[in-house]
Amino acid sequence: MSNPLKGEAFSGTAQVGTLFGTSNGSLTSHHCTGSVVSSPQGDIVVTAAHCVYSSSGAKTGLAFVPDYNDGSMPYGVWDVSAVYVAQQWISDRDPDYDVAFIVVHKSGSSTPIQSVVGADTLAVDRSYTALTTVIGYPSDSNEPITCTNYTSEFSSTQLQWDCDGYPGGTSGSPFLTDVNSKTGLGAVDGVIGGYETGGDSPDVSYSVHFTTWVSQLLAEAESKN
Template sequence: MLWNRPMLWSAVAVLTAATACAAPSHSATPHPAAEPRQRAEGPSPQTSAVPSGGLRSVGVLLDGEDHWCTASVVDSPRGNVVATAAHCVFEYGTYASGFSFAPGFHGGGKGSAPYGTWKVAAIQVDDRWRKDEDDTTDYAFLTLEPDARGRQVQDVVGAAEPDWSSKPSRRVTVVGYPNPEHNPANRPITCTTDARHDADQPARMVRIECQGFWDGTSGSPWLADYVDPGRPGRVIGVLSGGDTDTESTAVLFGARARALYDKAAHVPVKSTAH
């Protein structure tokens, strides 16, 4: 499988800080509507991704001035968890370290982080990925430290709820950041199209056909029931790779993904406010 990334690595694993941080609690489960209502219509299907305003909760993994993968905030009790692809943060037996998440990143040259940056405190990848880089577990959940003002990322940019039991055939909106050689303005791209299971792939792997998801878009959230930036829907998986520049794949979140998410959501982190 071709993966949409070049990688930047440090030889030392990300370390989890030892003390817990008090933070507002967030709901990790949807609240039922008071009464049934008709579902709003989302965007029409596309065959090519287009530059867009993106989502505040979607951004890049940033190492100094360089970014290499996409990630997004997922709703969690403490408001400090993001999802990305496993190959973005663990490869060849080594964890990435010393990097941050920059939601809403954009702009030419070095780009800018209009909502700030959050340092990654801990990485959760599946044992099957860590041991064998099993394609069916190419997802990861990262725990973020509060920013310099003591804020959790979800309080600043919002989040999409994770879906742990999605069916394969869904209309999805995928938002990601190609690397600068294909995207010198560092603008997010968006494509809405129909996901489906490929009979030649493992059971939980789904694919889309949409041009434009170049290197850098690994980790992009696949959002089902997306309507608009204020109603982003639910994350059913993240972009993991693809055999061509038109085809992209994701692994549907399930019980194994949820177990990683639960670990990420309960990592103790210290406040960096001063």
């Protein structure tokens, strides 16, 4: 039976954006999603580790574009200057550690991205089952999509979330709970990734179940930033 829920295109939300590759100072194609997460310096985005760290190390030439929509970049382009992933991901691509924090800066500006677009709060050790909104950027579209459904426990370390229309490009999309209807901000307790790097079909997505190690990784990114 097909999933009756399907991601719908919408205008976007300020703190969620897409990751582009860059070449000679210009954007190329977008390939993953990320969201600004609250931090003291205000310059950190959470995404999936497989989006930003490959077998050869941290990927270079990346840029984050918040609230991207069909060529519109209302908050500009933010270059990725550092990538933080768990040692378990570096060592053997452990799907239970498919989470990354990246540091972003806008050329010519000292204002942190959090001050411009707001930020979601990081949530760990939450229930496996929660009403969750997932916002993502499919690679074959220039518009963000959104869908809301309950997560479930896929395993002790992984969440499952069912909604059709989340193909490649939506990796790193935030699992948002307690979303404020006015601001669009919420608590992020997962990102598309993990098992099957987030799922091998567009109607079922997965995420690492965020526990204490995720907040420790964020703290590491903050301390070295």
